[in-house]
Every structure is written in C-alpha cells, then in structure tokens.
Amino acid sequence: MRKTFFFVFVISILSISMFSCSSLKNYKYFEDIPDTTKSTNIAEAIYKEPVIQSDDILYIAIQTVDPLAGTTINSVNNQTINSTTSIVSSNAITGNQAAIYGYLVNKKGIVTIPVLGDIMLAGLNTAQAKDLVTKRAENFYKNPTVIVRYANFRITVLGEVQKPGTFTVPNEKVSLLDALGYAGDLTIYGRRDNILLLRRKDDGTTLAVRLNINNSSVLKSSYFYLQQNDEIYIEPAKTKITGSDASQARNITIVTSALTVLIVLITRIK
Incomplete structure (x- = not known):
C-alpha cells in the first residue's frame, strides 16, 4: 500500500513539474x-547607421539668423505642396492617424528641395546627407543650420x-x-x-x-x-493550444483528479 501511494505521489510531482518547467522554458527571455x-x-x-533609400521620407529643415529665411523649405515638413516633394503617412506607434510630411526620395535617389534644387541623397546616412545639404544651402543662406532625419x-x-x-x-x-x-x-x-x-x-x-x-x-x-x-x-508554437497557462492549469487538474480517483480505487481494492 505504501509503495503504491509513493508511486502515485512521485507521478503527481513529475507531472506538475513537467508543465511548470515547460512554461518557463518557452516564455522566459534571456x-x-x-x-x-x-x-x-x-x-x-555594433550599430550601423541606415542609409537613405528611394521612397524614404525625410524631414529636412534649415535654420538661419533670419527665422523667415528657410520658410519655403521648412513648410514642406508641415503641409503638402505637391506629389514630388512630400507625402502623407500615419503615426502607428501612438495609434494616432497623424499625418507625416516630408521630402520624398524618388526612384533615382534624388530629393527635390525648393531653392536648393535636386540633391542625390540615396546611399548616404542622415549625417552625410546633412553635410551635403548644408554645402548646397551655403550657396543661398548665411551660416545655415541643417536638420536631416527620417520622417517615416x-x-x-x-x-x-x-x-x-x-x-x-x-x-x-x-x-x-x-x-x-x-x-x-x-x-x-x-x-x-x-x-x-x-x-x-x-x-x-x-x-x-x-x-x-x-x-x-x-x-x-x-x-x-x-x-x-x-x-x-x-511564429506560433506548435503547442499553441496546450501551451497557454489556462490549458496547463486544466491539464494539471485533470492529471491530479485522475490520480486521486486511482488512489481511491486502489485503496478500496486493497
């Protein structure tokens, strides 16, 4: 009798441990x-800066001593001018359908900027693009400060x-x-x-x-x-249905109940 109870007890412990360990193994990070x-x-x-590609949308702004000097260029970041210079997207992180405007990199990798003209930016990171736009802007503005970053x-x-x-x-x-x-x-x-x-x-x-x-x-x-x-x-786990906490709890309950019934039957037989 004692051997039987001991055998059933060991099986119960192993069953519960099996479900518990499986849960930690499947869900624990690092x-x-x-x-x-x-x-x-x-x-x-090692972080490598991404390079600008066609169809990217860039926020490009110019700041000078005169706050109105860069208005023509900066306005594209706030409103649509035409299909070649700006595009609308959505802000999916916050869930708000806020419009995102900026300069579209065309299929040739070129950005068309008012006043500055066409500039090839594809293949450059944003720091390199900033330097290139700054050099072009110095032909039109005095001591310009240029900002280039991804808008999308x-x-x-x-x-x-x-x-x-x-x-x-x-x-x-x-x-x-x-x-x-x-x-x-x-x-x-x-x-x-x-x-x-x-x-x-x-x-x-x-x-x-x-x-x-x-x-x-x-x-x-x-x-x-x-x-x-x-x-x-x-990818979903192969044990998607049985892998949930609720399913594990149900399985443990079923195993425990079955073992309890088994113990009762063995006891009565003895």
Whole structure:
C-alpha cells in the first residue's frame, strides 16, 4: 500500500513539474543570464547607421539668423505642396492617424528641395546627407543650420504579438526589443527561439534571418538593430493550444483528479 501511494505521489510531482518547467522554458527571455543580484556584462551589438533609400521620407529643415529665411523649405515638413516633394503617412506607434510630411526620395535617389534644387541623397546616412545639404544651402543662406532625419522610419511586426502592424518610429536607432515593445510584446503562444527577420536588399533580394531572444547572444547580433522597412514575424508554437497557462492549469487538474480517483480505487481494492 505504501509503495503504491509513493508511486502515485512521485507521478503527481513529475507531472506538475513537467508543465511548470515547460512554461518557463518557452516564455522566459534571456534564460542564460543567471538569476542573481550581481550584474552581468554582455557585449553590445555594433550599430550601423541606415542609409537613405528611394521612397524614404525625410524631414529636412534649415535654420538661419533670419527665422523667415528657410520658410519655403521648412513648410514642406508641415503641409503638402505637391506629389514630388512630400507625402502623407500615419503615426502607428501612438495609434494616432497623424499625418507625416516630408521630402520624398524618388526612384533615382534624388530629393527635390525648393531653392536648393535636386540633391542625390540615396546611399548616404542622415549625417552625410546633412553635410551635403548644408554645402548646397551655403550657396543661398548665411551660416545655415541643417536638420536631416527620417520622417517615416518604418518597421513591421506580424504574427504572435499583442498588436501586429506597421510602426513609424521617431528615430532611426531601433532594436529588436524596441520593435517587440511597439507591438505590445509576444503573446504566450509566440516562439521566442525562432523569430524571423526579413530585410529587403538593394539588389532586389530578401535576407531572412532567425533570431533567438531566449538567449542573450541576440543582444550582440549584427541584426539586433533594425533597418528601414524591416519585417519581423513571430511564429506560433506548435503547442499553441496546450501551451497557454489556462490549458496547463486544466491539464494539471485533470492529471491530479485522475490520480486521486486511482488512489481511491486502489485503496478500496486493497
């Protein structure tokens, strides 16, 4: 009798442990980092500034001693002038359908700026573009201060996240974790160990990379920082139905109930 009870007790403990451990293994980020109060140093990924591409929208502004001198150029950032110089988008991060205006980089990589004319900016980062626009502006303005930044740095997050969609972000240094945060984080069904990153290349091909945020090595991956128009897909786990907390609790209850009935039957038989 005692052996029987001991056997059933061991099975119960193993069943509960199996469900619990599975939950932690599937859902915990950076599980290789020790659970300790001591700090852990992790090498950081090298950030490479994205380069301007055709169809990007740029915020370009000029400031001078005379506040009205750059009005013609700066007004494009606030209202639509024509289809060749500006475009409307939406701010998906805040959920507001606020219009975003700016200078459109055409298919040839050229931006048409009032007063300054056509400037080739494709292939440059924003710092290089700023220098180039400044040199052109010095021909028309005295000691101009130029601002160049992305107005539509977009990333797309799809799959098992709380809020899938395309997000227009206010800066160009965006990490994988930032993107998941914009999308409301992964659901409990999303695979943390097999995140798919799709990146369009200049030659027309698409680069596909798999990332694992269960391990801290992703923090130093060359793909940790995202580029303009990157797409992230979160694959659902094969055990999506049984992987939820509610399903685990139900399974534990069923196993426990079955074992209880078994114990009662064994007791009565003995």
